[in-house]
Amino acid sequence: MSAEKMSFAQALNAALDDAMADDENVIMLGEDVADEQGGGVFKVSKGLSDKYGTKRVRSTPISEQAIIGAAVGAAITGMRPVAEIMLMNFITVAMDQLVNHAAKLRFMSGGQTNVPLVVRTTTGAGVGFGGQHSDMLEAWFAHVPGIKIATASNPADAYGLMRSAIDDEDPTILIENITHYGMTGPAAKPGYRVPLGKAAIVREGGDVTLITYGRGVGDCLKAAGQLADEGIEAEVIDLRTVSPWDEEAVLSSVAKTKRAVIVHEAVRPFGAGAEISSRIHEELFGELAGPVQRVASYPSPVPFAKPLETAFLYSVADIVHAAQQATEKKV
Amino acid sequence: MSAEKMSFAQALNAALDDAMADDENVIMLGEDVADEQGGGVFKVSKGLSDKYGTKRVRSTPISEQAIIGAAVGAAITGMRPVAEIMLMNFITVAMDQLVNHAAKLRFMSGGQTNVPLVVRTTTGAGVGFGGQHSDMLEAWFAHVPGIKIATASNPADAYGLMRSAIDDEDPTILIENITHYGMTGPAAKPGYRVPLGKAAIVREGGDVTLITYGRGVGDCLKAAGQLADEGIEAEVIDLRTVSPWDEEAVLSSVAKTKRAVIVHEAVRPFGAGAEISSRIHEELFGELAGPVQRVASYPSPVPFAKPLETAFLYSVADIVHAAQQATEKKV
Amino acid sequence: MNKPASSPSLSPDMARTIYRKAYLINRTDERFRAMLTNGELAVAYYPVRGHEVIAAAAMAALETEDYLVTTYRGLHDALAKGIPSRLLWAEFAGKRTGTCKGKGGPMHITHPETGVMVTTGIVGSGIPIANGLAMSSQIRGENRVAVASFGDGASNIGAFHEALNMASVWKLPVIFLCQNNQYAEHTTLAAGTSVSSIAERAAGYGMPGVSCDGLDPASVYEAMSEAVSRARAGDGPTLLEARTFRLLGHIFGADYSYVPKEDLSAAEERASMAKLRQWISERQVSEAELTQIEQEADAEIEEAVAFALESELPDPDEIRFDIYETEQAA
Amino acid sequence: MNKPASSPSLSPDMARTIYRKAYLINRTDERFRAMLTNGELAVAYYPVRGHEVIAAAAMAALETEDYLVTTYRGLHDALAKGIPSRLLWAEFAGKRTGTCKGKGGPMHITHPETGVMVTTGIVGSGIPIANGLAMSSQIRGENRVAVASFGDGASNIGAFHEALNMASVWKLPVIFLCQNNQYAEHTTLAAGTSVSSIAERAAGYGMPGVSCDGLDPASVYEAMSEAVSRARAGDGPTLLEARTFRLLGHIFGADYSYVPKEDLSAAEERASMAKLRQWISERQVSEAELTQIEQEADAEIEEAVAFALESELPDPDEIRFDIYETEQAA
């Protein structure tokens, strides 16, 4: 934590390390997470079982229902498990535990039990993993009351969101983008927290608001750079938490710019962008200079072959184009 | 099929019966679906195993992954399985088979295999089944390219959608509302089809468009009646298919009325209504008299106690209120 | 697969405890069904007739701090584990005074004070959660064991398998208590399950599989005690099957004409409460004691019914609470 | 758990077939890794070194019409089942001429003409799908069997359990072929799995469990043939474990320093291709025949590599097709 720069993987590792040092109720479980099994496929848990023991950092069988179930059970006794689901598509086998149990036990028990669970997972297209290893499923969880979902766009936020999610008394899913692990950025100070539900304005601008999260942040910043060359100043909002999302930050920015573009990697139809777009229209109708635009991936399974995978993923050019459209349209 | 009136359960039974008679590739599987096990919890498959044999109508173990998996495997050999998942919440244990396999095998195989699968399931709040038996999860599937999702609002459509879904070369999920089984309505003619992806205008009106599906249709018609008393003529659109939904029908109605309210039983945030609302704003910005309204259930798990369950579910009064708001707002 | 012999070593004290629990369960179930019949309540209810002894004897082998995860068919387990009748009745009636403020209802009873941690309506889903409770105990070095109670049909779902394998690999202090009542809704054991005794599945997980007679208090109590000792000693999980017969339909009001009459009457005979009373009375429990137990239980039930009926419904505004730690806007 | 004795009854013809398949697999795997090493291709690849004989001998016991479902580590299965090398290579390279037009990629090979119906990247998920293939055959009264090929680690996931139970209850003509290579990514069998032999799990499903030596062609071929006969006779499924050792890292380029050196070299010795060649040559297969087999396979590979490299990438517009029957708007 003393380095000034830190990779995403290091930031996550540090967050887990610091949380485990601070609270012995923090435990970890997942496939291959212990050091004897390599400390995680992306080395995020490296060194932690050596340091805290394999009682607290447990490699599991390939049993995602049992992983989340065990985490839920431990959580309702007051432990703070961090469970890893290696890739987000594998979460499909554990939906029952997450949706019917983790998300609902506080409510169904009338507040007697709560589930301070963190689920780490990774995903993302563009690396040739094809149809079953690349999906972005955040919209599903955003539609489930009782669970939170967040994703960081830089190492410091990854640290801060992880710490907050572990602190939180309710279940949170943290998505790590598979293209991000090696990305470096300013290191977080030990103990740093990014509050869940709070967005960050990562670039200020008065002409159009680009609303995004995760990988989209870097892309929106790139697009904002190109737009600036054309004289369009884009404000870029990193939601960080997708649910509950920061309506206040979004609405006040769009109230100022009167134009919004939402960007995410998930496919467009029925994606998270739809909710954000709807809310903006509901709240700022009459103040907008044009309809809220959405930039997202093409609605197909994620293809393997490179040209198809490229056709699937939205591009920076798409963002620039949408922002141009948004700023051209006058009512 | 000769009766003039038919219940929802009878309509579904007739559709299955007729489809099995027409095509020996149609098979059924699910918990307790065969006659020896009662012909289905809601008697939808009553008489079918007696008629077509237990090779074609199979009661299964409590193994939803195996049920959908078996259906997927049979489907790619050209059979047309109709699999029952007793209640929609149980689909959470079979998400992998549906999302990673049924929805994607056509694409991932480059068109060599396709999955003409129908999944029947039921759900709905208001009958005191509580947190784990009442969820409406259509938005999840609408967000998955490769799968279709539909739900009928009356027995004849239930018949017609079932026949079309069985005909269809791709996987379709059909949601039955648990409050609907006893509802009667005009019988469908044998062989009737409701095309997937086509909405029905179930009431014409020029002042506001109410867009809904499933149980919402009856509620919107009730609301339309009350609104008519106030001089507001509502057009009511029954989407029937939630994905792919009939954009053309919706947009042309709203282009006419300039006001829209979307109604669904699922909780509002990140629900199917968000996509529809976004699309309307995207396409008809500048033509709308006010923002598209959404009426949906309160974002909590489905509560057990009656007053809470009532607080959870949207009401007809909510629809009326939203339509009033929509028609009052002038720009 | 070991079959423990029914042993007479059960102490009179324990016999008394088991009878008290079994009687309370039996009468509560009966009373509840009567109220559904006469319309005083209208709730989805999964009768527990035929399961009284399993719950009574199994939970008698546990401490209050031990954890339990059960299912929609869980009234017996909840009562036997010690949830006060009034709280349970109030929850079944959807009242604010219930264990879960009326939010959960009969399928989702929770009462951590007596160790009832989760009641699930999703077949098999509680089994992995029980592992988590046991894991917590193991990590913290507590002496608690966790029990997952479930049906024969549940042994066919994936969660069962994953949980048993994980528990075995980690030597978790957990007991998988399968209440085999021969039916999963309308499906017989043979029609859905590839083994005739669920205990046979233990071999696939390298753990002991024990089958006991769920209508015999000593058989259940001893098998359960042995499993509890094994768990507390750090020797890992046990798959314990308790055999019984579902004497009523799957859910209150449901058809059960498909259950062969002979099987049903044979099971009714074996599960007769009079027989149980007789059995207990042979274990140095006097008639006076039995009568007192019964009267106390009857009084507890009547008090609970009155409490449940008199209690208020939750306020609609209550929906905003317990979704997250922080309440939600209306 | 029956262990079939290695029998010398394998015919010279069959020995030749098995060698041809095993050699082709071995060389394809090697060639592919070489191309990854030198950067001619960049693809996630799961090596099959150590699995050649299992696939070669098991698929030799099948007909072309028989169905196969395999996994990401499936190159050997696909080749052994008969997919033409050029189509497979083109798909691995993401070309429009591949089995799946480049849309699926190496983890999702499909080729119904040779019975390769699904290749899945989700551990265990193919097993229930194989049931469906078998069910189709059963309903249609065909003579086809279905094979689900999967790893030892996959036997810990719920889908495995549900599928085996269902197959047993329905007596489906399906064979559950577990290629036990002792590892699931970095996790040893003992660290993740509560039995030391996967075949032991068959008892929990009332089906035969057979363990064979995955490095011995006769052992695999005979066990597989027996399972196939059983399935074709309508006697239901078999759980067949073929024991081997994963000779390389989980995925190409991955660390495998955690694999004990002694174990690895012992396994390398046992899995040596030279040994296999020797074994075949003792079965009335002449040196000339062996050389011819090898030359033909080498030529097939070179032709396939050239084809894959020369083939064009798919057109971006191709993304609109095969999502549904009807193409989608751009």
Ligand SMILES: Cc1ncc(C[n+]2csc(CCOP(=O)(O)OP(=O)(O)O)c2C)c(N)n1
């Ligand atoms: C995953 C899932 N599938 C199906 C159901 C519907 N269902 C409720 S109870 C039941 C039968 C369970 O049988 P068993 O496990 O033997 O328990 P019993 O009811 O006999 O106590 C079924 C199929 C469910 N609740 N959850």
Ligand SMILES: Cc1ncc(C[n+]2csc(CCOP(=O)(O)OP(=O)(O)O)c2C)c(N)n1
């Ligand atoms: C449901 C699921 N969980 C986790 C993974 C990640 N994963 C891919 S391969 C693998 C190991 C599988 O081991 P095994 O079944 O023994 O097959 P092997 O790789 O040894 O052939 C894991 C954990 C996955 N693909 N799917």
Ligand SMILES: [Mg+2]
């Ligand atoms: Mg049962």
Ligand SMILES: [Mg+2]
């Ligand atoms: Mg393996």
